[in-house]
Amino acid sequence: MERGRCYACRREFDYDPADVTMFLVDRATGLPPGITVAGTLRPATPEAVARSVDLPVCPDCVDKAERGLPFGPTTGG
Numbered sequence: 001m002e003r004g005r006c007y008a009c010r011r012e013f014d015y016d017p018a019d020v021t022m023f024l025v026d027r028a029t030g031l032p033p034g035i036t037v038a039g040t041l042r043p044a045t046p047e048a049v050a051r052s053v054d055l056p057v058c059p060d061c062v063d064k065a066e067r068g069l070p071f072g073p074t075t076g077g
């Protein structure tokens with residue numbers, strides 16, 4: 001098991017690297033390379049993909065995403 005911080009809720013959690021859901025995040029924007037800060041889709045540029053990293057997402061947030069609930073980095077509320 002490894003310990004990491006959830007991309008979405010920032011909670012630290014233990015995960016199995018072979019089993020965890022990873023989220024590709026552009027380090028320049030903190031968002032997936034194909035999504036703008038406004039939440040709209042755009043073509044992911046090779047530059048954005050190249051600087052992106054895979055971050056783990058905890059099971060709670062995966063569950064929210066699968067149910068269509070909002071999830072992602074939030075500053076409150």
Ligand SMILES: [Zn+2]
Nearest residue numbers: 006009058061
């Ligand atoms: Zn989470």
